[in-house]
Amino acid sequence: MKILLIEDDREAASYLMQALDEAGHVTHHAADGETGYAMASGMDYDVLIVDRMLPRRDGLSIVESLRAEGNKTPVLILSALGEVDDRVTGLRAGGDDYLTKPYAFTELLARVEVLARRSSPGEAATSFTVGDLSLDRLSRKVERNGEPILLQPREFRLLEYLMKNAGKVVTRTMLLENVWDYHFDPQTNVIDVHMSRLRSKIDRGFKTPLLQTIRGAGYMIRE
Amino acid sequence: MSSIGRLGQLLRTTTFRLTAVFILIFIVFSVLLLAFITFQSSIIIQRQQAADIDREVQRLEDVELHQGIRAVAFAVDRLAAEPGPGIYYLGDANGQMVVGNVNTFPQAVLRQQGVHSFNYARPRLFSSEGDSDNTPPRPGYAVVRSVALPSGFMLVVGRDVVERRGFTAIIFQGFFAGVIGILVLSIVAGAITARRVLRRIDAINATSSTIIGGNLSERVPVTRRNDEFDGLATNLNAMLDRIQGLMQGLKEVTDNVAHDLKTPLTRLRNKAESALREGAREDERREALEVTITESDKLIRTFNALLMIARAEAGAPSGALTDVDVSAVVGDVAELYGPVAEDAGTTLDSQVAEGVHLRANRELLGQAMANLIENALKYGRPEPGGAGHIVVALKQVGGRVRIEVADNGSGIPVEDRLRVLERFVRLEKSRTEAGSGLGLALVAAVARLHRGTFSIEDNNPGVRAVLDLPAG
Numbered sequence: 001m002k003i004l005l006i007e008d009d010r011e012a013a014s015y016l017m018q019a020l021d022e023a024g025h026v027t028h029h030a031a032d033g034e035t036g037y038a039m040a041s042g043m044d045y046d047v048l049i050v051d052r053m054l055p056r057r058d059g060l061s062i063v064e065s066l067r068a069e070g071n072k073t074p075v076l077i078l079s080a081l082g083e084v085d086d087r088v089t090g091l092r093a094g095g096d097d098y099l100t101k102p103y104a105f106t107e108l109l110a111r112v113e114v115l116a117r118r119s120s121p122g123e124a125a126t127s128f129t130v131g132d133l134s135l136d137r138l139s140r141k142v143e144r145n146g147e148p149i150l151l152q153p154r155e156f157r158l159l160e161y162l163m164k165n166a167g168k169v170v171t172r173t174m175l176l177e178n179v180w181d182y183h184f185d186p187q188t189n190v191i192d193v194h195m196s197r198l199r200s201k202i203d204r205g206f207k208t209p210l211l212q213t214i215r216g217a218g219y220m221i222r223e
Numbered sequence: 224m225s226s227i228g229r230l231g232q233l234l235r236t237t238t239f240r241l242t243a244v245f246i247l248i249f250i251v252f253s254v255l256l257l258a259f260i261t262f263q264s265s266i267i268i269q270r271q272q273a274a275d276i277d278r279e280v281q282r283l284e285d286v287e288l289h290q291g292i293r294a295v296a297f298a299v300d301r302l303a304a305e306p307g308p309g310i311y312y313l314g315d316a317n318g319q320m321v322v323g324n325v326n327t328f329p330q331a332v333l334r335q336q337g338v339h340s341f342n343y344a345r346p347r348l349f350s351s352e353g354d355s356d357n358t359p360p361r362p363g364y365a366v367v368r369s370v371a372l373p374s375g376f377m378l379v380v381g382r383d384v385v386e387r388r389g390f391t392a393i394i395f396q397g398f399f400a401g402v403i404g405i406l407v408l409s410i411v412a413g414a415i416t417a418r419r420v421l422r423r424i425d426a427i428n429a430t431s432s433t434i435i436g437g438n439l440s441e442r443v444p445v446t447r448r449n450d451e452f453d454g455l456a457t458n459l460n461a462m463l464d465r466i467q468g469l470m471q472g473l474k475e476v477t478d479n480v481a482h483d484l485k486t487p488l489t490r491l492r493n494k495a496e497s498a499l500r501e502g503a504r505e506d507e508r509r510e511a512l513e514v515t516i517t518e519s520d521k522l523i524r525t526f527n528a529l530l531m532i533a534r535a536e537a538g539a540p541s542g543a544l545t546d547v548d549v550s551a552v553v554g555d556v557a558e559l560y561g562p563v564a565e566d567a568g569t570t571l572d573s574q575v576a577e578g579v580h581l582r583a584n585r586e587l588l589g590q591a592m593a594n595l596i597e598n599a600l601k602y603g604r605p606e607p608g609g610a611g612h613i614v615v616a617l618k619q620v621g622g623r624v625r626i627e628v629a630d631n632g633s634g635i636p637v638e639d640r641l642r643v644l645e646r647f648v649r650l651e652k653s654r655t656e657a658g659s660g661l662g663l664a665l666v667a668a669v670a671r672l673h674r675g676t677f678s679i680e681d682n683n684p685g686v687r688a689v690l691d692l693p694a695g
Contacts, residue, residue: 102519102523104516104520154558180555180559182555182556182559182586182589182590183586184586184589184590184593185524185527185590186559186593186597187524187597188560188563188597188600189563190559190560190562190563193562193563193566194559194562197562
């Protein structure tokens with residue numbers, strides 16, 4: 001995947017570039033807003049990672065300009081401002097996701113990989129299949145190996161989100177944001193409990209477990 | 224302050240200026256009133272004189288009619304000799320004076336019958352005393368009526384108006400004396416009032432200066448007069464109390480932050496050091512680094528909670544509050560924690576009224592709900608062996624929206640119920656549990672942000688945490 005990182009903090013940038021490189025991505029770096037904007041509009045990237053506060057040009061204005069030009073490259077906004085209002089402004093400016101500093105690299109990587117997915121057709125699909133598990137978004141039916149599985153509405157949405165991003169790590173925060181639409185930080189293992197219930201419904205009694213826990217990161221569904 | 228500066232300040236005060244304006248208005252009205260009175264009284268006097276003149280003329284005409292012209296001459300002579308402002312003249316057809324006390328009429332008076340007024344030289348004073356022929360004539364102003372009698376004689380009866388003018392002059396004099404007196408009194412009264420006001424304001428200013436100088440414990444003096452200055456002083460003092468309270472709170476929070484963040488920072492540092500220790504095994508290093516990350520995540524979480532409280536305390540602009548389906552938020556969060564409660568052997572019931580909407584901050588409300596339920600799960604467990612029972616309720620009663628999270632745990636002692644709402648306050652029994660001590664402080668801040676209250680009530684047994692918010 002080809003990623004453009006627009007970040008003025010050299011140390012954070014070099015750490016991120018190294019880590020993204022290890023994760024198998026090609027990363028370009030711009031250290032200020034103007035250079036970043038020129039690179040983003042001049043070249044084709046899969047994902048842009050844009051810091052919100054940048055010298056010479058504000059991160060949000062870069063995103064706004066790109067969107068005005070019809071550039072639909074997914075954007076992950078990084079910011080030290082983490083309040084609800086800041087997030088809303090960031091997303092309204094055209095950002096696709098918003099991550100507050102400080103963040104865990106696993107969280108950033110998971111979000112970047114899920115974002116890149118969006119430019120591929122998976123978003124509009126009406127059904128997903130992972131191995132012998134299938135989910136129909138229209139009839140809201142889930143089957144494994146031909147047998148129907150009954151899920152609560154919330155469990156259905158959890159599975160739907162996981163299957164839409166099959167093969168990708170999704171973090172607990174991403175699940176809370178996308179399935180429950182809350183951005184707060186639960187202190188207990190609320191998401192894990194929900195996941196273990198979902199797992200017992202789709203994996204119990206089958207040889208190959210599909211729902212996997214990725215240690216230190218989150219969850220992933222794959223064959 | 225120099226006395227000139229002091230005077231200048233006095234003249235610049237609002238009280239003094241107001242007094243000056245009122246004096247000016249008073250003078251304008253008085254002059255208008257005086258003009259009116261003078262005008263009216265001179266008209267009345269004029270009418271009266273005219274009536275007097277008419278009556279005398281009438282009487283003299285009657286005298287001529289009944290007793291002849293000689294009697295008239297006698298009568299006129301007698302009248303003319305009386306002291307006073309009377310003007311009398313009786314002359315023959317050739318214009319020769321027969322009797323009378325004035326002989327210097329303009330020609331028109333004798334030629335044309337009717338009322339005339341003119342300047343003339345008065346040969347004698349009004350009073351007969353000291354009157355002699357060598358007294359020089361003095362200038363006068365006369366109003367007269369001339370009548371041609373049937374016998375051919377010319378009769379003139381009139382009054383010297385100088386006396387009338389004297390009356391007007393007396394009114395004016397009295398009036399001016401009054402106005403000047405009032406003027407002087409008002410200026411003095413205005414100055415005194417202004418000085419008093421100035422002194423009160425100076426006191427307030429002096430206190431403000433001390434406070435600006437850094438002494439926040441200073442207060443504006445309040446007198447027993449209970450006037451508007453005392454009202455102002457009381458309000459200022461209340462404001463100062465509030466500021467002092469906030470400063471105190473800020474100081475406490477800063478101290479708490481320093482204390483509560485130093486502990487995990489120290490742990491963090493120790494762990495990092497132990498990872499670098501000579502002879503540490505690879506798996507020990509790894510474990511130490513993992514703990515380092517966990518600890519820093521906790522720190523970040525504490526920071527976020529503090530920031531969130533600060534943001535809620537500062538009171539977000541009302542634009543940041545949007546229409547929120549509170550029923551959905553309460554229901555969502557209860558549902559989110561349902562499985563956790565179940566795993567912990569606690570039943571979580573939700574009794575949520577449908578369709579309750581508020582202007583609110585959805586995220587903060589959600590976070591507050593999550594904090595309350597997590598607290599109930601953590602501390603609301605009854606003694607070992609008992610089954611936990613949590614009830615999440617949302618009701619709308621009249622203009623209030625009540626969100627309740629009740630448990631059947633060991634409860635919070637009455638004396639601690641307010642204290643637990645403060646930042647970083649953790650009761651002894653909760654010290655062992657993970658947590659920042661900020662959960663309820665955030666809930667309280669969220670309640671204030673929504674102009675509501677947060678309180679901890681007795682659930683007998685257990686705790687009922689109540690968010691009471693105004694609807695609409």
